Amino acid sequence: MNKHIELVEKWLSDRDSASLEELEANADAAYIAAADDATDAASADAWAAAASAATYAAAKAAYAAAHSAAKAAYAATYAEVAADCIAKYKELTA
DSSP, rough: OOOHHHHHHHHHHOOOOSSSSHOOOOOOOOHHHHHHHHHHHSSSSSHHHHHHHHHHHHHHHHHHHHHTTTHHHHHHHHHHHHHHHHHHHHHOOO
């Protein structure tokens, strides 16, 4: 499993396990990795690019959930999106 997904899963289990700054940095790093994988997708399997996109989506959703913590309804929605993206990542990389 990749480190971006691991951090999001950890955060989903314990909302105090990662700071807002850590989640933001994780989302940024996942975006860069997804962009790199998309560039390489022409010579690689399409699933790799899709898995990277799911990783970025999960990381970004976790950051958005943490950022929106004051607005509980938004935070719950973003956390659910993060969990769904992790499930998609696992499906693609199984």
